[in-house]
Amino acid sequence: MQPVGEAILIFAKAPVAGEVKTRLIPALxxxxxRQLYQQLLExxxxxxxxELSCAVELxxxxxxxxxxxxxxxxxxxxxxxxxxxxxLGERMAYACEEALRRQQRVILIGVDAPxxxxxxxxxxxxxxxxxxDAVLGPAEDGGYVLLGLKRSAECLFHGLPWGxxxxxxxxxxxxxxxxxxxxxxxxxxDLDRPEELPRLRSLGLGFSTExx
Numbered sequence: 157m158q159p160v161g162e163a164i165l166i167f168a169k170a171p172v173a174g175e176v177k178t179r180l181i182p183a184l185x186x187x188x189x190r191q192l193y194q195q196l197l198e199x200x201x202x203x204x205x206x207e208l209s210c211a212v213e214l215x216x217x218x219x220x221x222x223x224x225x226x227x228x229x230x231x232x233x234x235x236x237x238x239x240x241x242x243x244l245g246e247r248m249a250y251a252c253e254e255a256l257r258r259q260q261r262v263i264l265i266g267v268d269a270p271x272x273x274x275x276x277x278x279x280x281x282x283x284x285x286x287x288x289d290a291v292l293g294p295a296e297d298g299g300y301v302l303l304g305l306k307r308s309a310e311c312l313f314h315g316l317p318w319g320x321x322x323x324x325x326x327x328x329x330x331x332x333x334x335x336x337x338x339x340x341x342x343x344x345x346d347l348d349r350p351e352e353l354p355r356l357r358s359l360g361l362g363f364s365t366e367x368x
Contacts (some may be wrong), residue, residue: 160235161210161258161259161260161261161279161336162259162260162261162262162263162361163208163210163211163212163213163258163259163261163262164189164204164208164211164212164213164261164262164265164277165206165215165252165255165262165263165264165265165303165306165343166197166200166201166204166213166214166215166265166266166267167211167215167217167239167247167248167250167251167264167265167266167267168197168214168215168216168266168267169193169216169217169298170218170219170222170224170225170262171190171193171194171197171222171224172190172222172249173187173189173190174184174186174190174192174308175190176189176190176325177189177190177192177193177347178326179348179349179350180192180347180349180350180353181348182350183353183367184323184350184351184353184365184366184367184368185368186224186304187368188364188367189216189355190362191368192363192364192365193267193304194224195363195364196267196268196269196270196347196363197224198224199270199361200220200265200272201204201214201228201231201234201362202238202266203274204277205231205232205233205234206276207274207277207278208243208274208277208278209258209359210233210281211233211235211236211254211258211259212231212233212235213234213235213237213251214228214234214236214237215237215239215247216230216236216239217238217239217247217252219237219238219355220237221235227262236244237251237254239251239270243318244286244312244317244318244346245313245314245315245316246314248264248307248313249310249312249313249314251264251265252260252305252308252313252357253344255306255330256305256306256307256308260306261281261284261304261305261306262304262305263277263280263281263291263303263304263305263356264302264303264304264305265301265302265304266301266346267347268301268346268347269293269302269344269345269346269347270347270359270363271344271345271359272293272301272302272344275295275300276293276302276341279341280293280302280304280341281304282315282321283304283339284304284306288302288306288335288337288338289305289306289307289331289334289336289338290305290306290331290336290338291303291304291305291338291339291340291341292304292324292327292328292338292339292340292341293330293340293341293344294340294343294344295324295343295346296343296344296346297321297345297346298319298320298321298322298323298324298325299320299322299323299324299347300324301344301346302341303327309334311329311330311333311334312327312331
C-alpha cells in the first residue's frame with residue numbers, strides 16, 4: 157500500500173530538571189529551564205494539533221513513559237514513538253524513514269523555535285505537495301529548525317556535526333548532490349542560549365523566563 161497523508165514529527169526529550177535546556181540553566185536554574193522546555197513543548201504540540209489537520213508523531217527520548225508524554229498520547233491524532241539511534245542523526249533518520257512508510261510528506265521539527273508559525277508548516281506541506289522533495293527551514297546559528305521531506309537519504313543525517321554552525325550548509329550540499337528539487341523558508345532563530353531569552357519575552361507568549 158502506498159503511503160498517504162502528512163505528519164509532523166516532533167523530537168522531544170522528557171522534561172526532567174538538569175537534562176533539558178542545559179545551556180539556559182545558568183540563567184534560569186535547572187527547574188526553570190525544565191519548566192520553560194515543558195511550556196515550549198506544550199505550546200508547540202497544542203499549536204500543531206489546533207491549526208493543522210495532519211498526523212502528529214511525538215518522537216520521545218529516553219522513552220515515552222514520562223507522564224507528560226502519556227498525557228499527550230490522549231490527544232486526537234497524536235502518537236508516541238521512541239527515538240532510536242546512537243546520535244541525533246541516526247535518530248532523525250530512523251524517525252523520517254519510519255514515518256515515510258506511513259505518510260507521503262513529513263516535517264521534522266524540534267521544540268526550540270518558538271517563532272515558528274502554523275503558516276510556515278502549512279507552506280512547507282504545500283511546497284512538498286507541489287513538487288519539492290525537501291524544504292529546509294534554516295536557523296540563524298547555522299543549524300535548522302525544520303526539515304520537510306517526501307523521501308530520505310543517508311547524507312541528510314549521517315556524518316554531520318550536530319550542534320555546529322555548518323549543519324544547514326552541509327544539508328544544502330547534500331540536497332544539491334542528490335539532485336533533488338528543494339527550497340528554503342525564511343531563516344528563524346532558535347532558543348539555545350541565555351542571550352536569546354529577551355527575544356522570547358518579546359513574543360509576548362507568556363513563557364516563564366525567570367530563575368527558579
